[in-house]
Amino acid sequence: MENPTRPDRRHVLGWLAAGPALLVSVISVRARAFDETLPPMMVFRDPNCACCHYWVEHLQAHGFTVTVHEAPNMKAVKTRLGVPAELGSCHTGEIGDYVIEGHVPAVAIQRLLAEKPKGRGLAVPGMPIGSPGMEGGTPEVYEVMLFGDGEPRSFGRFREDRPV
Structure with missing residues (x-):
């Protein structure tokens, strides 16, 4: 079963292919989502x-x-x-x-x-x-x-x- 708070390898590879800016953006959104809680x-x-x-x-x-x-x-x-x-x-x-x-x-x-x-x-x-x-x-x-x-x-x- 997939954990929605933890990306799998497929997602990480996709983010890396999309470029470092997108990866940083995704990590920032996840960090803010935790901070807001x-x-x-x-x-x-x-x-x-x-x-x-x-x-x-x-x-x-x-x-x-x-x-x-x-x-x-x-x-x-x-x-x-x-x-x-x-x-x-x-x-x-x-x-x-x-x-x-x-x-x-x-x-x-x-x-x-x-x-x-x-x-x-x-x-x-x-x-x-x-x-x-x-x-x-x-x-x-x-x-x-x-x-x-x-x-x-x-x-x-x-x-x-x-x-x-």
């Missing part, structure tokens, strides 16, 4: 934190529509949204039915939205060097955690914004 995200950040802005730019570069709210009392935001203290970071987002805590890469959020695992959301505890919004220095390997359905568990390991 992303729900909007609301991000709460401490007004004194600079890295949150860079994380939001990372999300926007990956097709997310983000609204930012400055929240002087981030502890209250995290408590209201059910973020465990041990998974805390500097900013907190809401997207669909999920909470996103800290410097979670866009690709992990896209996977979360596609797979819809049981849980409250994703978190990157602390502020790992090299994670989205924390670029600079020698990038660390860090864990993205799924939380809210029992004990927090790994959702993936990343270096910068790429799975490892």
